[in-house]
Amino acid sequence: MNKINLTTQRKAILDIIQQSHDHPTAAEVIERLREQGRQFAYGTVYNSLRYLTDMGLIRELKLGEAASRYDARTDEHQHIVCRRCGRVDEVLTDIPAAWLEAVARETGYAIDRAQAVVEGVCAECRNSGK
């Protein structure tokens, strides 16, 4: 059951996200589709992004910007955003379990997961702009 139904549109959108390494927004997905000569209805892109997210094929990132970004990496990991150029990179070092346990003790919550957005300046920006 729960078979994944990858229509032409959904497959094209999934491909874009899997081939991009900069966590594109919905608007950027539409732009890249157009570069490939494809064009789907606005709503179809949003529907597909939600479908792919629900099916666990991609992840929706809410990093505090106006628009959500999408990531082909679906394993638990965090993100770091450059304050200067806005680029978003993966953070694969896990948040310490001991911290989550301390938070559970402090708050009385049963914790499912933690989403961290680290802010800083990327190596490239530091070298160029000073």
Next chain:
Amino acid sequence: MNKINLTTQRKAILDIIQQSHDHPTAAEVIERLREQGRQFAYGTVYNSLRYLTDMGLIRELKLGEAASRYDARTDEHQHIVCRRCGRVDEVLTDIPAAWLEAVARETGYAIDRAQAVVEGVCAECRNSGK
């Protein structure tokens, strides 16, 4: 220099946020002002929230919901959101510095700060709904 100019409107909005312990959104601030019999222009509330944030009197929280929330606690701390009822609580246990150092090594970024949103189920929801 940089004197803080607290107009009637800004003071009223600051008071609301300082008296609320549930991190209200702009819409909720407007609602609570109306309950007090006050009503400011829509844009004034947004301008004031930005002014108060810029002045460091409140903090803007972007927790992945559509709307920003505002917090009278301006010291560095994190937040935890209940998946069931949506309440937002403070997390005062600091993110381990060692993790941030590991992230800096991994990514090559100079890190300014980290914002974490922990998700779980609050004690109240666990006891009631099961």
Next chain:
DNA sequence: GCAATATTTATACTAAATCTAAATATAAAC
């Protein structure tokens, strides 16, 4: 009090995303 500056107000506008209903496409039943 009067000019200069800052703030508020009402309104228009923008961006991101969702909703709706009709049109298509796909799958299931016979």
Next chain:
DNA sequence: GTTTATATTTAGATTTAGTATAAATATTGC
């Protein structure tokens, strides 16, 4: 292999959160 049922796509309207603009009002410095 049509017919029926279900799922998906489409175009366009709608919603939500927030910003921009320009006139009106308030505040400050002389």
